Amino acid sequence: MKLIILKTNLKEGLDSVGRVAGDGASALPILKNFLFETVDGKIKLSATNLELAITCFVSGKIIEDGGITIPLGIFNSIIGNLQSERISLETENDNLVIKTDNYEAKIQGIKKEEFPIIPSMANGVASMDIDLESVRGAFSFVVGAAQVSELRPEMNGVLFDFGTNMVKLAATDSFRLAEMTISDSRFKTEISEPFRIIIPLKTINEVVRIFKGVGEKITIQFDNNQILFRDGNLEMISRLVSGDFPEYQPIIPQDAETEVVLDKNELVNALKLASSFTDRLNEVKFSAGDKSKSVEVFSSSHNLGENKYLIPAKAKGSSVEVVFNWRFFLDGLKSFNSENVKIGLNGDDKPAIIKSPNDNSCFYILMPIKNS
Numbered sequence: 229m230k231l232i233i234l235k236t237n238l239k240e241g242l243d244s245v246g247r248v249a250g251d252g253a254s255a256l257p258i259l260k261n262f263l264f265e266t267v268d269g270k271i272k273l274s275a276t277n278l279e280l281a282i283t284c285f286v287s288g289k290i291i292e293d294g295g296i297t298i299p300l301g302i303f304n305s306i307i308g309n310l311q312s313e314r315i316s317l318e319t320e321n322d323n324l325v326i327k328t329d330n331y332e333a334k335i336q337g338i339k340k341e342e343f344p345i346i347p348s349m350a351n352g353v354a355s356m357d358i359d360l361e362s363v364r365g366a367f368s369f370v371v372g373a374a375q376v377s378e379l380r381p382e383m384n385g386v387l388f389d390f391g392t393n394m395v396k397l398a399a400t401d402s403f404r405l406a407e408m409t410i411s412d413s414r415f416k417t418e419i420s421e422p423f424r425i426i427i428p429l430k431t432i433n434e435v436v437r438i439f440k441g442v443g444e445k446i447t448i449q450f451d452n453n454q455i456l457f458r459d460g461n462l463e464m465i466s467r468l469v470s471g472d473f474p475e476y477q478p479i480i481p482q483d484a485e486t487e488v489v490l491d492k493n494e495l496v497n498a499l500k501l502a503s504s505f506t507d508r509l510n511e512v513k514f515s516a517g518d519k520s521k522s523v524e525v526f527s528s529s530h531n532l533g534e535n536k537y538l539i540p541a542k543a544k545g546s547s548v549e550v551v552f553n554w555r556f557f558l559d560g561l562k563s564f565n566s567e568n569v570k571i572g573l574n575g576d577d578k579p580a581i582i583k584s585p586n587d588n589s590c591f592y593i594l595m596p597i598k599n600s
Contacts, residue, residue, distance in 0.1 A: 229266060229294025230318040233286065235310060241286040242304050244438045244462060245275035248282050249300040256344070258297065263343045264317075264324070265295025274346050275300065280431055281346045282438070285461040295340035298324050306333055347465050349456045355449040356417035358395075358410070360441055360459065363448075366397040366408040367432045369590055372559045374429055375401035382471030385426040388455075389473075390419065398476065404556050405476055406563065408590040426469035427455055434464060480593065481581045484572030486545035488516045488523055489585055492561055492569045495525070498537035499558045502527035505535050511597055512554040516573065517547040527554070550576050551597040560592035 242262075249262045256278070263274040269290065274283045296319050303324075307315070312328035319325070319337075326333045370386055377383045380402075389396040395415065398407040439446060439459050449456040456465045502512045505527040515524040520543045528534035550573055561569060566584035573580050582592040 230292035231288050231290045232316050233288030235313050235315055237286045238307055241273040241284040244284040245273050245282045248277050248280055249275035260299050261297040262300045263297045265340055266290050266293045276344055280466045283463045294319050296324055296337040297340050297343040298335050298337040349449045353449050353451045354419050356415050357445045357447050358415035360444045360446040362410050362414045364436050366410055367436050369408045369563045370397050370399040370406040371432050373404045373406035374399035382473055385428045385469040386432050387473040388427055389424045391422050403595050405593040426473055428469055431466040479579055481572055486516055486548045486573040488541050488543045488571045489568055490539050490541035494539050496561050498525040499554045501537055503554050505529045505532050510553045510555050511551050513551050515549045516543045548573050556594055
């Protein structure tokens, strides 16, 4: 292999595949490497941890075809510190030689045939083209409600629930739940039957990180075990999480005994201040009253003291005091883009629901801590 490439293009490719390389290195040392090769007149970078694989095509001048797998860490460090924009790369036996006008290095590599096979998606599998901004927004909104669980692996991901006129994304850790709906105006597909799959959290986070672009579409393909995301020169394929996602519809509050509308940023600030006076349970008390013009956020600690924050609000319904985990409360609030949020409460032992006053496409459900 022999080629000339611009540092900017090479760094972009390395940034795309970089966080996957090394994930499974303890089990298989070659996973610290990435595959660098030329395919059909293109320069291809690939990395995998055996659960997730990312492939990126970058621009450059190919003089001679070939390929090699080399450690990503040292290669990325060298490229990042080079001053020259124009870089020459050439394989010599099982080594990769890096050259610029005033620099030369040789990295020991491994034959590309020894690198794990990157999975592919068979022709004719189910697929859809969907608005990239909508997907990234939905993934970002729900993923904060999930948490890795060794006891319940089906909760180690995000539910992708396809219906003929919408897609629902949902995540939960049993203490909180987030859901966002993408309408059929945002996607195009020939799939006619509903289905549900669970996408791993690592995959969700990588989609949000590496796929970018406003007004663009992304292609998603599915089979029984894998999901693939493709956008231009970037492709990601991942295993799916096995199991059945919890049936959460029965816990969604349909009505609220108390409803409060208030400024989201001020509530975020109140929770951050309250966090200084909480113990290991992260408890804060949220109080609202019938026709009250404010709500109170209160926290206290036997060792530190207490604080109280009043927030202007519009409230209706019965008076209520509910104790929440401030971290979980804050995670939910930060996911909303709206200026105000609407909070529905049903006492201190039933789930609360947080919504945007002007957007019914998403919600966040939070279980209270039992008030003692």
